[in-house]
Amino acid sequence: MNHLPILPVLIPMAGAAASLIVEHNRFGFTVRRTVAWLAMAALVVVVAMLVIGASSGHVDAYLLGDWPARLGITLVADRLSVWMVAVTTLLACACLLHACAGWDARAPHFHALFQFQLMGLNGAFLTGDIFNLFVFFEVMLIASYGLLLSGGRGLGMRNGFHYVVFNVTASSLFLIALGLIYGLLGTLNMAELAVRIAQVPPANLALVKAAIGLLLVVFCAKAALLPLYLWLPETYARAPAAVSALFAVMTKVGLYAVLRVSTVLLGAGAGAMAGYGQSWLLVLGAATLIVAALGVLGSARLRVMIGYLVVWSAATLFVAFSLGGAGTMAAGLYYLAHSCFTAAALFLIADLIRRRRGAAGDDKSIPAPLPGRTVPGVLFLIAAVAVAGLPPLSGFLGKVALLASTPVAHTGLVWSTVLLSSLMVIIGVSRAGVRLFWRVPAQIHEAGPVNPAPARPAETAAAIVLLTCVVGMSVFAEPLLTYADATAQQLLDTAGYVDHIRGLVPAMREP
Amino acid sequence: MELALAVAIGVLTAVAVYLMLRARSFDVILGLTFLSYATNLLIFAGGRPVAGKAPIIVDGVPTDLAHYTDPLPQALVLTAIVISFAMTAVSIVLAMRSRADNGGDHVDAHDTAPEPEARTDPRGSGK
Amino acid sequence: MNTAVLLDLTVIGALWVTGLALLLCLWRLVRGPTVTDRILALDTLSVTAIAGLMLLGMHLDSTVYFEAALVIAMLGFGSTVVLSKFVLRRDIVE
Amino acid sequence: MRRDWYPPTLLADCCISCMPQTLDLLLALPFVMAAAVAAAHRLPRTAIAWVAALAPVLGLVLLGAMAPAILDGQVLHSRHVWLPRIGLEFTLRVDGFAWMFAMLVLAIGALVIMYARYYLSRNDSASRFLAFLLLFMGAMLGVVISGNLLLLSIFWELTSLTSFLLIGFWSHRQDAREGARMALVITGGGGLALLGGVLLIGRIAGSYDLDVVLSAGDTLRASPLYPWALYLVLGGIFTKSAQFPFHFWLPQAMAAPTPVSAYLHSATMVKAGVFLLARLHPALAGTDLFFYTVCTIGAATLLIGAWNAIFEQDLKGLLAYSTISHLGLITMLFGLSTPVAVVAGVFHILNHAIFKASLFMAAGIIDHETHTRDIRKLGGLRRLMPFTSALAIIASLSMAGIPLLNGFLSKEMFFAAAIETDAPLPMRIFTGTAALLAGVLGVAYSLRFVYETFFGKGPRDLDTTPHEPPRWMKIPVEVLVVLCVAVGIFPALTIAPVLHAGASAILGAATPEYSLAVWHGLNWPLAMSLAGVVGGIALYFGLARLLDLHAVVSRAIGRDIFKRNLELLFVAGNRITAALANGSLQRTLLWLVVSALVAMALPLLRDPGHALAWNGGWHTPMQWPGWVLWLLMLVPAVATLRLYRHRLLAVACIGGTGLAVSLSFVFLSAPDLALTQLMVEMVTLVLLLLAMNYLPEQSPHETTLPRRQRDGAIALVTGTVVGALAWAMMLRPHDTVAVEMLERSLPQAWGHNVVNVILVDFRGFDTFGEITVFAIAGLVVHALLRRARMAPERHFDGRPVDLSMPANLMQVLAPMVVAVSIYLYLRGHNAPGGGFIAGLVLAVPLLIQYVLQGARSVESRFGFDFIRTIGIGVVLALVSGVASMAFGVPFLTSGHLNLHLPLIGELELASAMAFDTGVYLVVFGAAMLMLSMMGTIKASRTRKTQRGVVDPLRRSDFTGEEHT
Amino acid sequence: MRRWLPSWSLSLALLVFWLLLNNSVSPGNIVLGAALAIGIPLLSRRMDHEHCPTGSLRGVPKLAALFAWDIVKSNLTVAAQVLGRESKIEPGFVWIPLDITNLRGITVLASMITLTPGTLSAVLTDDRRHLLVHALHIDDAAALVREIKTRYETPLMEVFP
Amino acid sequence: MSAFFDLALIVLLVAGSVFILVGALGLVKLSDVFRRLHAPTKSSTLGVGCVLLASMGYHLLRGEGLQLRELLITVFLFITAPISAHLIAKAALALLPRQRPEPPAKRD
Numbered sequence A: 001m002n003h004l005p006i007l008p009v010l011i012p013m014a015g016a017a018a019s020l021i022v023e024h025n026r027f028g029f030t031v032r033r034t035v036a037w038l039a040m041a042a043l044v045v046v047v048a049m050l051v052i053g054a055s056s057g058h059v060d061a062y063l064l065g066d067w068p069a070r071l072g073i074t075l076v077a078d079r080l081s082v083w084m085v086a087v088t089t090l091l092a093c094a095c096l097l098h099a100c101a102g103w104d105a106r107a108p109h110f111h112a113l114f115q116f117q118l119m120g121l122n123g124a125f126l127t128g129d130i131f132n133l134f135v136f137f138e139v140m141l142i143a144s145y146g147l148l149l150s151g152g153r154g155l156g157m158r159n160g161f162h163y164v165v166f167n168v169t170a171s172s173l174f175l176i177a178l179g180l181i182y183g184l185l186g187t188l189n190m191a192e193l194a195v196r197i198a199q200v201p202p203a204n205l206a207l208v209k210a211a212i213g214l215l216l217v218v219f220c221a222k223a224a225l226l227p228l229y230l231w232l233p234e235t236y237a238r239a240p241a242a243v244s245a246l247f248a249v250m251t252k253v254g255l256y257a258v259l260r261v262s263t264v265l266l267g268a269g270a271g272a273m274a275g276y277g278q279s280w281l282l283v284l285g286a287a288t289l290i291v292a293a294l295g296v297l298g299s300a301r302l303r304v305m306i307g308y309l310v311v312w313s314a315a316t317l318f319v320a321f322s323l324g325g326a327g328t329m330a331a332g333l334y335y336l337a338h339s340c341f342t343a344a345a346l347f348l349i350a351d352l353i354r355r356r357r358g359a360a361g362d363d364k365s366i367p368a369p370l371p372g373r374t375v376p377g378v379l380f381l382i383a384a385v386a387v388a389g390l391p392p393l394s395g396f397l398g399k400v401a402l403l404a405s406t407p408v409a410h411t412g413l414v415w416s417t418v419l420l421s422s423l424m425v426i427i428g429v430s431r432a433g434v435r436l437f438w439r440v441p442a443q444i445h446e447a448g449p450v451n452p453a454p455a456r457p458a459e460t461a462a463a464i465v466l467l468t469c470v471v472g473m474s475v476f477a478e479p480l481l482t483y484a485d486a487t488a489q490q491l492l493d494t495a496g497y498v499d500h501i502r503g504l505v506p507a508m509r510e511p
Numbered sequence B: 001m002e003l004a005l006a007v008a009i010g011v012l013t014a015v016a017v018y019l020m021l022r023a024r025s026f027d028v029i030l031g032l033t034f035l036s037y038a039t040n041l042l043i044f045a046g047g048r049p050v051a052g053k054a055p056i057i058v059d060g061v062p063t064d065l066a067h068y069t070d071p072l073p074q075a076l077v078l079t080a081i082v083i084s085f086a087m088t089a090v091s092i093v094l095a096m097r098s099r100a101d102n103g104g105d106h107v108d109a110h111d112t113a114p115e116p117e118a119r120t121d122p123r124g125s126g127k
Numbered sequence C: 001m002n003t004a005v006l007l008d009l010t011v012i013g014a015l016w017v018t019g020l021a022l023l024l025c026l027w028r029l030v031r032g033p034t035v036t037d038r039i040l041a042l043d044t045l046s047v048t049a050i051a052g053l054m055l056l057g058m059h060l061d062s063t064v065y066f067e068a069a070l071v072i073a074m075l076g077f078g079s080t081v082v083l084s085k086f087v088l089r090r091d092i093v094e
Numbered sequence D: 001m002r003r004d005w006y007p008p009t010l011l012a013d014c015c016i017s018c019m020p021q022t023l024d025l026l027l028a029l030p031f032v033m034a035a036a037v038a039a040a041h042r043l044p045r046t047a048i049a050w051v052a053a054l055a056p057v058l059g060l061v062l063l064g065a066m067a068p069a070i071l072d073g074q075v076l077h078s079r080h081v082w083l084p085r086i087g088l089e090f091t092l093r094v095d096g097f098a099w100m101f102a103m104l105v106l107a108i109g110a111l112v113i114m115y116a117r118y119y120l121s122r123n124d125s126a127s128r129f130l131a132f133l134l135l136f137m138g139a140m141l142g143v144v145i146s147g148n149l150l151l152l153s154i155f156w157e158l159t160s161l162t163s164f165l166l167i168g169f170w171s172h173r174q175d176a177r178e179g180a181r182m183a184l185v186i187t188g189g190g191g192l193a194l195l196g197g198v199l200l201i202g203r204i205a206g207s208y209d210l211d212v213v214l215s216a217g218d219t220l221r222a223s224p225l226y227p228w229a230l231y232l233v234l235g236g237i238f239t240k241s242a243q244f245p246f247h248f249w250l251p252q253a254m255a256a257p258t259p260v261s262a263y264l265h266s267a268t269m270v271k272a273g274v275f276l277l278a279r280l281h282p283a284l285a286g287t288d289l290f291f292y293t294v295c296t297i298g299a300a301t302l303l304i305g306a307w308n309a310i311f312e313q314d315l316k317g318l319l320a321y322s323t324i325s326h327l328g329l330i331t332m333l334f335g336l337s338t339p340v341a342v343v344a345g346v347f348h349i350l351n352h353a354i355f356k357a358s359l360f361m362a363a364g365i366i367d368h369e370t371h372t373r374d375i376r377k378l379g380g381l382r383r384l385m386p387f388t389s390a391l392a393i394i395a396s397l398s399m400a401g402i403p404l405l406n407g408f409l410s411k412e413m414f415f416a417a418a419i420e421t422d423a424p425l426p427m428r429i430f431t432g433t434a435a436l437l438a439g440v441l442g443v444a445y446s447l448r449f450v451y452e453t454f455f456g457k458g459p460r461d462l463d464t465t466p467h468e469p470p471r472w473m474k475i476p477v478e479v480l481v482v483l484c485v486a487v488g489i490f491p492a493l494t495i496a497p498v499l500h501a502g503a504s505a506i507l508g509a510a511t512p513e514y515s516l517a518v519w520h521g522l523n524w525p526l527a528m529s530l531a532g533v534v535g536g537i538a539l540y541f542g543l544a545r546l547l548d549l550h551a552v553v554s555r556a557i558g559r560d561i562f563k564r565n566l567e568l569l570f571v572a573g574n575r576i577t578a579a580l581a582n583g584s585l586q587r588t589l590l591w592l593v594v595s596a597l598v599a600m601a602l603p604l605l606r607d608p609g610h611a612l613a614w615n616g617g618w619h620t621p622m623q624w625p626g627w628v629l630w631l632l633m634l635v636p637a638v639a640t641l642r643l644y645r646h647r648l649l650a651v652a653c654i655g656g657t658g659l660a661v662s663l664s665f666v667f668l669s670a671p672d673l674a675l676t677q678l679m680v681e682m683v684t685l686v687l688l689l690l691a692m693n694y695l696p697e698q699s700p701h702e703t704t705l706p707r708r709q710r711d712g713a714i715a716l717v718t719g720t721v722v723g724a725l726a727w728a729m730m731l732r733p734h735d736t737v738a739v740e741m742l743e744r745s746l747p748q749a750w751g752h753n754v755v756n757v758i759l760v761d762f763r764g765f766d767t768f769g770e771i772t773v774f775a776i777a778g779l780v781v782h783a784l785l786r787r788a789r790m791a792p793e794r795h796f797d798g799r800p801v802d803l804s805m806p807a808n809l810m811q812v813l814a815p816m817v818v819a820v821s822i823y824l825y826l827r828g829h830n831a832p833g834g835g836f837i838a839g840l841v842l843a844v845p846l847l848i849q850y851v852l853q854g855a856r857s858v859e860s861r862f863g864f865d866f867i868r869t870i871g872i873g874v875v876l877a878l879v880s881g882v883a884s885m886a887f888g889v890p891f892l893t894s895g896h897l898n899l900h901l902p903l904i905g906e907l908e909l910a911s912a913m914a915f916d917t918g919v920y921l922v923v924f925g926a927a928m929l930m931l932s933m934m935g936t937i938k939a940s941r942t943r944k945t946q947r948g949v950v951d952p953l954r955r956s957d958f959t960g961e962e963h964t
Numbered sequence E: 001m002r003r004w005l006p007s008w009s010l011s012l013a014l015l016v017f018w019l020l021l022n023n024s025v026s027p028g029n030i031v032l033g034a035a036l037a038i039g040i041p042l043l044s045r046r047m048d049h050e051h052c053p054t055g056s057l058r059g060v061p062k063l064a065a066l067f068a069w070d071i072v073k074s075n076l077t078v079a080a081q082v083l084g085r086e087s088k089i090e091p092g093f094v095w096i097p098l099d100i101t102n103l104r105g106i107t108v109l110a111s112m113i114t115l116t117p118g119t120l121s122a123v124l125t126d127d128r129r130h131l132l133v134h135a136l137h138i139d140d141a142a143a144l145v146r147e148i149k150t151r152y153e154t155p156l157m158e159v160f161p
Numbered sequence F: 001m002s003a004f005f006d007l008a009l010i011v012l013l014v015a016g017s018v019f020i021l022v023g024a025l026g027l028v029k030l031s032d033v034f035r036r037l038h039a040p041t042k043s044s045t046l047g048v049g050c051v052l053l054a055s056m057g058y059h060l061l062r063g064e065g066l067q068l069r070e071l072l073i074t075v076f077l078f079i080t081a082p083i084s085a086h087l088i089a090k091a092a093l094a095l096l097p098r099q100r101p102e103p104p105a106k107r108d
């Protein structure tokens, strides 16, 4: 029995439980951190094994409770899931490193919440059941509330309230969509749903469309598509650095869900439902590119700007995924990983900058001295190059891959919006860099009293780890894109997925 | 009965949406509560509910949908209830903290002057 | 008339009456005029609902409603307690 | 690669035998040395400069080793895979043109490094500067020797990026920052256009490989996408080469340290544009579109640059405008596209680089010595620094195109090309006139530069006495000026092979016969040269007499427009963003609701006939208790809408709806749901009330009527749509997997209560997530309230009320409730109940004790570590699931054991019960954690209440709160 | 013994309660019930904030019968009052001086007063010497006080000394 | 015998529903909080008690066996009803301070 697919969920959960049990004054922080890192190490090993397994193209499915897929919940570790889990894990390592520099001591239950967050993310990526997806969305979200708010205060609370209420509302809509889907199609397993959607009688078509449309709206809300992105920049900007870095992957969960739904449920074999909503996603994605780029230009605070960069990269991904071809999808998957690492790195770097600038914080409009600016400067430069899609880093490669594989029919829209918004982002990011690193007052005391927080090596190291991932993605672009391409092919082979899942035989029960 | 249930879902949704669009955190939370009722009823409705056929197996009665109602939506609603309770709890506490930290319970702070982030008594309340 | 049939009819009649009682409580709940009236109405609603559940159980020849009735009887007063305490002191856990 | 040639030297032999590695090494050198220089920042300045100089010097050696092969007409390649999937290969390709350009880049680079060593002041970090410079050098070299267009555009953007760092090197100066950003925006934007163009070329030609693209000219020109590709590529070229209307960034970039100007703005960065123009000439040129566009832009740039140069007061600014003008000239030459023009273009690239680099360096020396670059302050420097003056004057004369200097040669070729084009007559007149004017203006600004700097009166208002610079600082200038003269006098001996290699690499078989002699006899070009010199002198002195040249304030209109537009862009970004995302939750939620509404309603509206068709009747008849429940559910809901501002009343009303929803669940055969709903209702009520103590008593009237009407309308429509969907759904036939669950529940999962079986078995993993959510909620509440200090909204005076009688009754009740809780837990698998409900049933009496006895009293006697309870519960659930893995079956597979115990009898044990125990503990722990945290909030240190003490006499019996 | 079984009566009541709840007297349920009957008091004892001793239970049956009769009787009275004209009733508050000091006794007394229709115990003074009762119809306040004290308080003082 | 039993149940049911209805009517009809408080807290309790007894008998009669456990519901109701009533009365008194009677004469 191969238990690998379940372990990325169970290990963080065990880690969280252990963290709770050692959360006692009797145990010091060393114990808590050790527990966290042990869980992390175990996760890394498991994920590495999963990657090796998935690279062969084998879809590793896991029948929970040994029930056939239609009755129970199935976990599916295909290339896409494993890709997402691997990205999450790498990201999480850096975030944990950053947090262990001291934030974990200030935020109650940090380690437990962090592990729970990983559990939710991994579960969401691995599950093959749409209601279970909802459950893991919630695990992930509520853990994110905790991470976001634990140790926070002031305006962060109001912002947190926005974030929570928005997500709770979106979750309710998710449930409405699920209720309709189950009520109309009678199953929750994605593979079963795919079969049933393909056979929807015309009389039910409009209802199924309404349900699926609502589902897509919910995913777009989580992934911050126009006009549902409004919550994101402020929320991310107010989160603690390690947390906002981890949040870089949160929008990607929505995108993952869009991708999953649009390939499994709305794939070529879905009959009248094939490709439902994709043109909307494309147009909205393109519009979001511009709006987010405007946000990058217009934001006064660095972290808000990074928030808009997250929106921007999500929009790029919407464009990539809604174009529907294997090439764009592969480019999107590559870009997805890139944007996770880059955004996370930027958040961590923003924190390095913010803490050095004392009272001026990350407000770019206030000139303030920046003691010890070389290291954050170099890091910022690399991250900015990556995020703006300048060569030679992964942002450029991903974007080129996307543009090169854009189908002729959409070339005008996609190229113009992607390139134009890229220019806007270059302008915005360069201005941020100029203002933060170059426009420093001649006299130290010009901007009021400054008491920069001490630089902790682990925090810088965390940013470096992420940037190493970015550089690595650029150097090993070919194997990664090959994997992504195989992933896209696998995704487009809906029939293969469906047959594989439906044909799974329980270990001891009757099928 | 379907019509009645649908109307109930519709009315609860409408009430929920109206309250959610209000400006005070507490009203929004009330709206969320109603939305969760509506949602739960809708999922529940997906099982085509009937009276008196609880899905608790009685020996000797054939196990089909003619004798028992669909149990799956019930399980889903149970999960949904619990999760929405958890979310409500968090939003309630946040509303409290936000009011204490920011001096008002307006969700968008239109009625309170922008406050400095750094305060003399960071954990204190009020202005 | 067969007493058994009469009994069943009585059960239905009792259900009607209970329903009417529920609606009367509802009227008080919505009308007020004071907060305590509403709390009282809520309390009465839950007590009456127990009767409704038992009658439903008789009507449908089922005992699965027992748990619900038990829980309402056991803990339904909780709402009354906390609401009243709030009226009394605002702080329900002092 | 051809193998039948004769290797002249040992080094060359070595290089040829491993040519790909040589190319790689050539490109790697600057980057490696950049890293070395950056790492060596503690070394003395000279050492750093030597390390830095190693890159170009070694590079030149390598190029020299390649010379035989190149001059032989070979094309050298080095190929590495990078991203073959998208056609991006790490291909390096050196032909004559690339080789020539690489020589230029490295040679001038070496001189600039030497120059910079003495130019930079103590405060400037030489290591940082030289590292940037080397990075730039590498990028430029990459542009030149890329054999793949995508790779080229990568290096292209890298030059933009590194030049940004170089121009902004003196980052404390505002003009430096502005110049750097402007350069980045213009050239970076151009780079994006180039990328688009390259991608289009790749799409047409099927490859980005330069060899393929260069040989696919006909395909390219025939493609309908050709205009797009051309304009996008030209967008990149024109921005980079500072062509009109993008020329204004170049003067602005003069804020850079002079070595940067000398390097970037003579030989490299700006030449990248014309380099690419020449590089892609075989592929793109040859159409009218190309001819007219490039010629016109080139001519316009040529004239605008030259005209502006005359009126510039800044020494470097003048040189910058002159550079613009010369770039226009080169562009125009490539636009003319005749073989002669191309040769002239390549030639002028070389010549301009040589004299312009030396001029910039000279200007830098002047700036260095006089501390000003303002022509108005300068003058008479020939007396103070005669040697430097001589060098600068020679270079200037070359710039003016005076015979015996290299500038003359290429300018004469330019004149020839301008009038010998085979375009229609008006165009020939236009190009000829432009050329002549260029000659005139070129002489005029050169004269102004020479005359007003080195001759005449002055210098004025200087704070130092200028004198000759350090010996070593002059060497680079000397080298270049010597080159000017050498090329000017002995072109055939010096430059001819290089030029031939470069030009023939572009033109191939079309390379024309041309002669590089100084004297070609009396012909039109010579006449034009003469006219230029005479006209230029006349123009300068005429202008000087007519108007006070010193008083002219040159305004860079393009720059102003750009700056204004950029500012506008920022403002627009800010405004639009603020207008969209104003941080309002109300708006966020509105969009969410509206989006959902659209998604749900559109399919219905498009197909209302099908969507709302019913299947065999409107509905099944409702048994009448249903209607009572229906009213019970909806009347309080609607009442809440009326009362919501009075929060206590709203909460009471919601209690009614909640009870009705629970009863509906019971009525509709869902006892488990009803139980859960009841308990959750109860706990939610407590949470709401606990929170209300810390929230204002009521919501004020504040939204306007239109706003409320709008919200009301949206609410109504949303409700209608959701209701309609639900209704339509319920009328469809139901084909569900649940039938199988009903069938398999008892025999395979050993539970009568199918809902519970689903919860702990079929879909136990959902429950797993669900308790996790619940546990986290407890933790979040704890984290939020643990250290929080809050003041209640209002406070009652006096002691807490004595509730000892109810508390005493509760003591009687509590043991029974515990028993019921265990009962529900144990029976859950077969009857309504289960761990979740049982956990809450256990929590509620404890909670009521909190209310009746007070938190302190309860917690002092009932100390429970709820957090660990949660932890242990999670572990228990986990272990119960993992246990099955030991038996080789998946996680959460249920096991079942029928024990026959003496005395007790049959005992059924299902592994699901262990899981349920975990659920039980988590739910109890988390619920209690929340309630106890909220019940024991610490008082604020700063204030006792938010709004004062309640006056019992002023309380309203309607709302229960004090009147306000 | 006292440590493990603090209250026989409570444990016995719990066992009975458990058997009733399960609707069965199977050996398994008896064993489980016994375990709970021992376990739960150990837990719930910790929540008791005031110990109330129990005295002789001899008077309980008689009191219960009396109480049941009172409930039925006064329910009919109240039904009449509710259905009749409201102007005929004269509600009011009465303070009842207490002689019983055992808190559980007072509680049971107050509950009995509340459960018998027509009267409702509202407030116990802090010194536990007076109980405020609201009556739906008061003919003679002194008679009401006397009746309550003799019918309920006196027997209760034996049960809860 | 069965008929007698049926009749007994019918009587119980009628009594129960009458008491429940009286309680609800009192809640609606009476004119102030304290008066309203009397009706439901006990009429309903008794009414529900009657219905529960009837239910027990009914299930015994109709083959579900003796459901003695339903007695427990009554037990719970009889314990919790006074708590509710007491607290509501206290709340009502707190809200209507002018209706509060004079404090009792001090006893010693």
Ligand code: NA
Binding pocket: C091, C092, C093, C094, D855, D934, D935, D936, D937
């Ligand atoms: Na409290």
Ligand code: NA
Binding pocket: D375, D376, D377, D378, D379, D451, D452, D453, D458
């Ligand atoms: Na001068």
